[in-house]
Amino acid sequence: MGRFLARRTGESLFTIWGVVTTVFFITRVLGDPATLFVPVGATDAQIAALNHSFGLDLPLWRQYLHYLAHVVRGDFGRSFVFGRPAIDVVMERLPATALLAATAMALGCVLGCTSGAIAAMRKGSLGELVIMTVALLGQATPVFWLGLMLILWFAVDLHWLPAGGYGRPANLVLPAVTLAVFVAAAIARLTRSSILDILREDHVRTARAKGLYPATVFFWHIARNALVPVTTMVGLLGGELLGGSVVTETVFGWPGMGRLTVQAIESLDFPVIQAAVFVAATLVVLINLAVDLLYQALDPRIRAQ
């Protein structure tokens, strides 16, 4: 266990270093930020002065080393746009993204696992057909379209919920539902197929031959085993959502990391881009680590290897 943790921690640090390095070089080819910040018709001297103040006049390798030395201290420099430490700008947006991701994940898991389980246990019924059709549509529907439709129905037509904004629980409903639909659809399909696989296994027949109550058979001998693959997908989706769901946050004006990242890219705010990518990568790595640990707790055969 200790060796496993040490190895995975090493791998995680390497992954984060890779991401941080990649994003550094990619931002450098995005464009020249100084041209965006100086007034039209500025002199070359003015541009050079701005580049100097951003540290962009140094050779690339020195910029990189300088950057790495600061990154390990959690310092990504000051945002060109906000004039404050970039990491603070990003971390301020993290709660909004985390709230949206957690709500959507919780909603999507409950909905997806329940409907997937019903579809599997009632295979061949009308219920299964309906659930699987809705799930397929849910996965195929573009998130921005679903978001806009929800705004049209529930905000514009019915006036039940606000079309956007942040701060009150009502603001959370539409963006969370938009994301949850996608999550639930993916989880429902996987839950159904895993349960169908497990139903074919001999040990389920053994459990029934023991005279166990149907609920015991379902929870301990079917759902418990189906949890193993579903956990992996939940981890993948969770990482995706925590990185900030760009489209949903943009459609609903949700002040999260996804929207911030897009804005930072548009304004070539290098420090913020780098800080945002760093935070997102770290979160994904942490979630993967958690999923690996959970996976081992759920499946003793993996623990043995």
Add this chain to the structure above:
Amino acid sequence: MVEPVLDIRNLTVVFDTPAGTLHAVNDLSYTLMPGETLGIVGESGSGKSVHVLTMLGLLPCPPARIVSGEVLFRGRDLLALSERELCDIRGAEIGMVFQDPMSSLNPVLTIGRQLREVIQRHAGLDHAQASARAVELLGLVGIPDPAARLAQYPHQLSGGMRQRVMIAIGLACDPTLLIADEATTALDVTVQAQVIDLIRDLKNRLGTTIIWITHDMGVVAELADTIQVMYAGRIMERGPIAPVFHQPRSAYSWSLLRSLPSMARHRRLYQIPGSPPNMIHPPPGDPFAPRNPFATPRCHRDVPPLRQVADSVPGHQVAAWYDLPAAVAAHPEIADA
């Protein structure tokens, strides 16, 4: 008069498949007395598993459909019970041991949990008492260091040990009837011999009534009191071990015995000609007739009933129109082939 433990009457089970109705069990009747060990043999697809799964309500319906019959277990018709009532019997009064102990145990639950859950379900014991009983059971089936096994998972045990765990689960609630379906097929010869010794020992100590399903005539000879040879969902022959092995009356059991290495002695191993019966369009008469060198015209026409062979051998029954000893004597060229 002693009541039979199990009395199956005219059980017929079919599967509705896309290709047509598959006749898996056809008008099957037999009884099982307390303490008796019944060995059921027959080729793959002869309805051995389907008929026991039917009586326990473990068959998926659909595609399976019980057309007719009664299964009286200690006087109660299992087929007429509700799923709830059947649940109370399964694992408690009737224990099951399945083939392939790797896939028949849940890979993500400990051995202890898989034993305790059946004990707690039926015996109403608390966790500690159930654990104690689980340790006792593992000891009973000859697993060394039983207390330490409770925390282990199936993949940490060898195949033979896993099969012993399956047997312990089957015996957990002191069942009246233990059904083992190919319980030793997946094991190598040495382990198989150990498991058979174990069952023989348990049967003598606990007096459990046993149905032992297998492909292996040798195992039946060692373990069973009564042998029942099945083909195409029917009983071809049934009787005490000695007369059936020494004087078989059905051409199918005769063929099975002739294809046993130990029985063939100096002759060549017998190969049953032809292919297994088509269960969707079964032949009209005796299902084995198309592969039977001794078949008479009547065999191809009418289904033979199961009848007593001779008054001198009680319990020896056969379903055949021909007289096998006479037919073998009349055709030595077939018998020696």
